[in-house]
Structures are given as C-alpha cells and as structure tokens.
Amino acid sequence: MKLDIFTEIQDPRPWTPDHEHRRIMEALEQAKLADEMGYGTWWQVEHHGGEEFSLSSAPEILLTAISQHTKNIRLGHSAALAPYRFNHPIRIAERAAFLDHLSNGRVELGLARSTIPEWRTFNIAADEARDQMQQAFEMIPKMWTQERFSWKSQYFDIKDVPIVPKPLQKPHPALWQACSSPASFEQAGRNGVGALGVTLWAPPEQVKAWIGLYRQAIAACKQPVGEFINDKVAFFTFVHCADTDEEAMRNGAATAAAWYTNRSFTFFEAKEQFLQQAAEQEKRLKDPAGSALLGQFLTDEQARSGGRVNRAQIVIGRIMQGEDVPPEEVYDALAEQDSLIVGSPETCLRKMQVYADLGIDRLMCFHQVGQLPHDKVMKSIRLVGELIPKLERKSTGSLSAQV
Numbered sequence: 310m311k312l313d314i315f316t317e318i319q320d321p322r323p324w325t326p327d328h329e330h331r332r333i334m335e336a337l338e339q340a341k342l343a344d345e346m347g348y349g350t351w352w353q354v355e356h357h358g359g360e361e362f363s364l365s366s367a368p369e370i371l372l373t374a375i376s377q378h379t380k381n382i383r384l385g386h387s388a389a390l391a392p393y394r395f396n397h398p399i400r401i402a403e404r405a406a407f408l409d410h411l412s413n414g415r416v417e418l419g420l421a422r423s424t425i426p427e428w429r430t431f432n433i434a435a436d437e438a439r440d441q442m443q444q445a446f447e448m449i450p451k452m453w454t455q456e457r458f459s460w461k462s463q464y465f466d467i468k469d470v471p472i473v474p475k476p477l478q479k480p481h482p483a484l485w486q487a488c489s490s491p492a493s494f495e496q497a498g499r500n501g502v503g504a505l506g507v508t509l510w511a512p513p514e515q516v517k518a519w520i521g522l523y524r525q526a527i528a529a530c531k532q533p534v535g536e537f538i539n540d541k542v543a544f545f546t547f548v549h550c551a552d553t554d555e556e557a558m559r560n561g562a563a564t565a566a567a568w569y570t571n572r573s574f575t576f577f578e579a580k581e582q583f584l585q586q587a588a589e590q591e592k593r594l595k596d597p598a599g600s601a602l603l604g605q606f607l608t609d610e611q612a613r614s615g616g617r618v619n620r621a622q623i624v625i626g627r628i629m630q631g632e633d634v635p636p637e638e639v640y641d642a643l644a645e646q647d648s649l650i651v652g653s654p655e656t657c658l659r660k661m662q663v664y665a666d667l668g669i670d671r672l673m674c675f676h677q678v679g680q681l682p683h684d685k686v687m688k689s690i691r692l693v694g695e696l697i698p699k700l701e702r703k704s705t706g707s708l709s710a711q712v
Contacts, residue, residue, distance in 0.1 A: 310665040312697050313350040314343045314690070315387060315545040315673035317363040318371075321568065321680050332364055335683045337374060339676070342687060344379035346694025350417060351375060352387035352505075352545070352673050355395075357427050362576045369404045376412035384412055387505050387545075387673070388419030388487040391442035393464060394431040395423065398445045402452040402472055409476040416476070419505050420445055421487035424577045437464075439496075446484065446500050450535040453481040480536035485543070494519045498526025501533025501540075505673075508546040510570070510625055512646040513667055516544065520668050544664065545673035547649050549681065550692040554652040562651045565679035566643060567636030572679075574628050621646050650674075658696050665700065 316339070320332045340351050353368035365371065372384045389401050401418070409416040422438040433441075441464055448465075452458045452472040460467045476482055486497035488506045497504040504523050508516050520542055527540050547566050551557040573579075624642040627634050643649050650660040664672050674693055677686050 310661070310669055310700050311349040311671050312661075312693065312700060313352055313385070313543065313671050313673045314339070314348050315352045315354075315675045316365070316677050317354050317356065317359070318365045319362060319569075319677060319679060320364050321361045329364060333371070335686075336371065336677070337378060338683075339686060339690060340375040340382070341378050342690050343694070344382040346691060347697050348382055348674075348690075348694060349671060350383040350385045350673075351379075352385040352419075352543075354387055355390050355421075356576075357390075357395075358430055359576060362572045369408060372416075373408055373411060376408060376415065381415075383415045383417055384408065385417040385485070386419050388421035388485065390423045390427065391420040391445040392422060392428070392431070392433045392438045393441055393445075394433050395427070398448045398465075399452065399467070399470070399472060401445065402449045403474075405449075405482060406453060406474050406476040409478055409482055410474060414477040416478070416482040417485060418449070418482050419485035419487055419503075420449075426576065426578050439492075442486075443496070443500075446486070446502065446534040450481055450484070454536060483539045483541075484535050485539065488519070488523075491519065491522055494523040495526045498523045498528075499530060501527060501530040501535065501538040503539040503541040503543060506542070506544045508544045508664065509643065509648050509675075510621060511648065512621070513663060516664075516669075517667050524668075541670040542668065543671035543673055544669050545675050546664075547651070547678055548657065548674035548676055548689065548693060549651045549678070549685075550654060550657045550689045551685070552653060552692075554656055557651050557653070560685045561679070561681055562649075563640035564636045565681050566649055566651075567634070567639035568679035570625070570639050570643070571628055571634070574625070579625075579628075621648065654692050654696060657693060658699060661696070661700060 316336060318332055318336050320328055325331065343351055353372055354363060354365045355368045356363040357366050359366070368386060376384055386405070389396055405416055405418045420442055422442040425435065428435055428438060444462060444464060448460055453476050457469050457471050458467060459469050483503060485503040485505050486493065486500065488494045488497055488504045494504055494506070506519060523542060527538065530538060547569065549557050549560065549562045549565070551560055621642040624634055624639055640649070647660060647663050650657050661672060676689050
C-alpha cells in the first residue's frame with residue numbers, strides 16, 4: 310500500500326486578517342514536505358462555497374504551483390467536478406494536459422459529480438449529474454488521444470474541434486472516480502477507472518464490501534473509457550501522528566475529527582444527499598437495463614447488515630438531525646470502528662495495516678484537519694512519511710517484527 314496525501318485546505322474560525330493567504334501558503338509548505346518524504350500523490354479537492362470547510366475552489370491553480378516546487382510527488386485532482394456547469398469537459402481536458410506538461414508528466418485526474426449544495430449554486434439538476442459525469446469520462450480520453458474531437462448528446466454538440474495541448478503522458482494520465490456509494494464504486498469499475506473513496510465514516514467490513522464490488526465490476530470491464538484500465542483503489546481517512554498516543558490527543562485530534570464530521574455533514578447537506586443516493590439505488594434496482602451486479606450487491610449488503618447500525622452510524626444520524634454531539638463522543642465512535650489513524654508512529658503503522666489488509670492500494674492521509682496547528686500537521690506528515698518504506702516493503706514477517 311502506498312501513502313498519499315489528501316487535502317481540503319480547511320480554514321476554521323477564528324480568522325486572522327491574513328487567514329486565507331496563510332492557509333494557502335501552509336498547503337504549499339505541506340506539499341513540499343510531502344515530496345521530500347516520498348509520498349506518492351498529493352490529492353486536491355474541488356469545492357465551491359466551502360467557507361471554513363474548504364478553500365480549495367481552484368485546485369488546478371494550487372496543483373500548478375505545487376508542480377513548480379516539487380520533483381517527484383504526483384498531482385491528483387480528487388476530483389474535478391464534472392457536470393458541465395462546473396467545468397466543461399474541454400476545459401478539464403485542456404487544464405489537466407497543460408498541468409501534465411508543467412509537472413513533467415505527474416498528473417492523475419479524478420472526476421466527481423459533486424453534491425446538492427454545489428448543484429444548487431451552479432444550477433445543476435441532481436438527476437442529470439451522474440450522466441454528465443459519465444459523458445465527461447467518455448469524452449476526455451478521446452480529446453487527449455484524437456487529433457480532432459466531435460461529440461453530440463443532449464448536453465453537448467461539439468464538431469471537429471482540435472483539443473490542445475495533448476498530455477505529456479502517453480496515452481494519457483490515469484483516470485479516477487470519486488466514490489461515496491455502492492453505485493459509484495460499481496460505475497468506476499464498469500468505466501475501468503480507479504476508485505477514490507472515504508473510510509472516515511465506514512467500518513472496515515463495509516469498505517471491504519465496496520472494494521469487492523469494485524473489483525468485480527472492473528474485472529468484467531472490457532471497454533474502459535480510457536485507453537487503459539486503472540484498477541487501483543484509494544481511500545482517504547483522518548491521519549494524525551505524534552511521538553506518543555497521548556501527544557496526538559493533546560494536539561487536538563479528537564476535536565479535529567469531530568469538527569470535520571460536523572462540518573462535512575453540514576456542508577454536504579448529508580441528510581438530503583443520503584436520500585438522493587437511496588433513491589438512485591432503488592431506481593437502479595428496478596431498472597431492467599441497470600447493473601445486475603449492483604443490484605445483487607445491494608441485496609447482499611442488506612442481508613449482511615441485518616438492519617443493524619453501529620455506534621458511529623448512530624452518532625452520524627444524530628449529527629444529521631442537527632444535534633451538537635460532543636467531540637469526544639464523535640471521536641470515540643469513529644475510533645471504535647478503526648476509522649481514524651491517530652497516535653504514535655507504532656500505533657499509526659498498526660492501524661494503516663488494517664487498511665492494507667482490506668486491499669486498498671493507496672491510503673490518502675488526511676493530515677490538515679480542523680484547527681490542528683500547522684507545525685503539528687507538518688510533524689505528522691514527517692512522522693508518517695518515515696513509515697512509507699515499511700508499508701511499501703513486501704512483508705516477510707509479521708507487522709510487529711517490522712515495527
């Protein structure tokens with residue numbers, strides 16, 4: 310399993326007069342250190358109207374800056390918002406290709422359909438977002454590899470246009486899809502692209518099931534949207550490493566995890582999002598032309614759970630209903646299901662091995678969270694970076710022997 314870094318550029322209150330500039334410059338410093346420590350990819354999100362939750366409204370610009378201050382770390386969009394009112398597919402293709410040249414071939418491109426509040430801001434119909442993302446997946450690789458490009462659908466009418474520049478990487482950069490539901494993991498596999506998921510609120514058995522669905526779908530993929538299949542799975546989760554477990558907690562790890570949980574469910578209007586996903590899944594189950602694999606997975610998942618909910622799901626449900634759950638309670642519920650990687654290097658390595666054993670190829674370490682001080686984030690990046698050789702080395706013995 311390789312270690313990457315995932316960032317939102319969070320900017321929690323209280324704010325100083327230079328708060329935005331400071332956070333952006335800190336992100337650049339963190340990227341430089343990640344490159345020095347040997348992390349695989351720097352993954353930058355795209356969000357709009359994020360306020361405290363995320364300053365990352367123009368990730369392609371930050372990634373361009375990072376490309377000029379680093380040498381080896383790969384540069385990942387995680388992910389470019391694909392409905393065309395956010396980003397026209399031509400603009401996604403052009404920007405990614407240009408960045409590929411400026412970075413000497415280090416770009417990895419993920420696409421996402423986004424969520425309810427951002428759809429509302431950009432006047433995007435929720436029931437069209439997935440189809441628009443699918444068309445973007447099918448269009449962009451062709452723009453990169455064909456001399457001239459044409460496409461006609463209910464959304465686009467493009468006639469014989471040369472899309473330049475072409476990427477430096479041949480045939481093109483690796484493609485990924487942001488995944489947060491069984492339907493999206495199945496779609497990513499069917500498209501032959503990598504899956505970018507989140508483990509923060511999912512217990513290991515659920516993550517394992519999602520990975521299994523993805524592996525089945527991609528094994529059956531005969532016509533990937535790109536010129537090659539990217540069969541990798543990446544997940545992000547909160548990671549904070551200090552010299553000792555006690556120091557990690559003193560740094561504010563519990564408060565940061567709770568802050569992120571509360572803020573993310575508020576920003577994404579999670580109750581509405583979950584209802585939308587449930588409606589989509591029900592529609593796919595009833596659609597004769599839908600995926601039989603997804604339908605069987607949803608049926609099996611219902612049987613596996615037996616209708617049970619775990620402690621983390623109960624806490625999340627309370628947050629979705631607007632309750633202000635104490636930080637310690639949120640942290641304990643997430644830690645109980647191994648959703649957080651917090652503690653000493655030894656503790657973090659042991660927890661990371663849990664994810665490696667699930668079949669995750671890339672663990673996207675979410676270091677810069679909430680009000681964690683920049684110097685503590687930098688120390689966490691450094692300490693976790695020192696674990697990279699141990700995780701990437703093929704194990705010849707037990708994990709305890711490596712520690």
